[in-house]
Amino acid sequence: MNKQTKKYLSDVRKDIHCKTSLKKAFLSELKGNLLDFEDTHPDADYEQICRSFGIPENVASEFMGSIEVKEIKKAFQWKKVVLIAAVVAILILAIYVVASFIDGHSQMHGTIVENPIVENTYYVNENGEYIFETIN
Amino acid sequence: MGQGQDNFKRGTAEMLLLFLLSKEEMYGYQLMNVLSERSEGRYNILEGTISLLMLKSEEAGFVKSKSVTVGKRRIRKYYSLTEKGEERLQKLLDEYKDTVFGIQMILGSGGEDGE
Numbered sequence: 437m438n439k440q441t442k443k444y445l446s447d448v449r450k451d452i453h454c455k456t457s458l459k460k461a462f463l464s465e466l467k468g469n470l471l472d473f474e475d476t477h478p479d480a481d482y483e484q485i486c487r488s489f490g491i492p493e494n495v496a497s498e499f500m501g502s503i504e505v506k507e508i509k510k511a512f513q514w515k516k517v518v519l520i521a522a523v524v525a526i527l528i529l530a531i532y533v534v535a536s537f538i539d540g541h542s543q544m545h546g547t548i549v550e551n552p553i554v555e556n557t558y559y560v561n562e563n564g565e566y567i568f569e570t571i572n
Numbered sequence: 573m574g575q576g577q578d579n580f581k582r583g584t585a586e587m588l589l590l591f592l593l594s595k596e597e598m599y600g601y602q603l604m605n606v607l608s609e610r611s612e613g614r615y616n617i618l619e620g621t622i623s624l625l626m627l628k629s630e631e632a633g634f635v636k637s638k639s640v641t642v643g644k645r646r647i648r649k650y651y652s653l654t655e656k657g658e659e660r661l662q663k664l665l666d667e668y669k670d671t672v673f674g675i676q677m678i679l680g681s682g683g684e685d686g687e
Contacts, residue, residue, distance in 0.1 A: 448620075458627070465600055465623040468648060472601035490618040499620035502582070 440482045441470045444492060451496030454503055462499060585617050586625050587664040590657055593635060597652035600626060626651060634660045 437445075445467055452459050466489075473480065473488060480488075489495060558568045592598060592606055600622055608616050629635040634657035637649045653661065 461627050462620075462623050465626065465649070466619060468599070468646075469601040469604070469619055469623070471646060472599065472648070490620070495618050495620040497620075498618045499624050502621060502624045 437467070437471060438474060440480065440485060441474055443482060444485045444489070445470060447492035448496050451493055452499060454500070458503070466495075581615065581617050582621060584668065585621055586629070587661065587668055588615070589622065589625055590629070590634065590653060590661040590664065593651055593653045594658060594661055597638075597650045599648050599650050603651075629657065632660075633657070 445463065448466060449459075449463060452462065470485070470489070473485065477484060477488075486492070490498070556568065556570055558566050561567055588607060589603055592603060598606065600619075603626075604617070604619060604622055626635065626637075630637055630651070633654060635651045636654050637651050639647045639649055642648045
């Protein structure tokens with residue numbers, strides 16, 4: 437496959453959004469037809485390919501226009517699931533990195549010492565006096 | 573090319589592709605060329621439409637394909653019509669003829685009834 441044909445195929449691929457199996461089958465079919473074209477037009481440039489096969493955007497939109505809406509929706513739903521999973525994974529990784537950093541930092545610069553809790557209390561004795569006590 | 577013409581072609585493409593395959597087995601690029609040649613350039617449909625129609629027709633069992641090795645390593649898919657495809661073609665031809673007949677009746681009337 438020559439450079440022009442490769443570029444054409446890649447330009448069509450960019451605008452195809454559907455389930456992978458259908459995309460793969462379509463692009464394989466297109467590739468076969470492009471190679472047949474290449475056989476009969478070995479010196480064809482990009483413009484000649486476009487004249488015979490259509491502008492890549494149009495070919496892709498023609499294909500997308502023929503696919504049932506539910507198939508496109510399904511592909512986008514999968515993309516959404518993958519995107520959400522990626523965001524969650526990034527968040528978990530970020531939390532892990534921050535926690536590791538804090539842990540490493542405290543190990544390098546000494547441990548954090550917690551202040552003892554001091555509780556003050558009082559009671560009234562038999563003489564009616566207030567007695568204050570400190571409990572550690 | 574007008575959008576109306578595009579829609580018309582899209583609607584009739586399946587019928588024409590099945591018709592061509594009922595005569596002989598062909599591969600995708602050949603189908604594209606034959607359509608253009610026989611219509612003297614009046615009926616050109618984009619590669620995307622042909623590929624998708626072939627994929628869907630094969631999935632539905634209207635056409636079957638066989639892979640033939642061309643040159644050293646290349647595989648070319650030849651399509652041919654199945655029995656189910658012949659029934660589908662007949663149905664599409666009947667619908668097409670009926671629709672065209674109806675359209676001609678409307679155009680032939682010259683809109684006189686509507687006045």
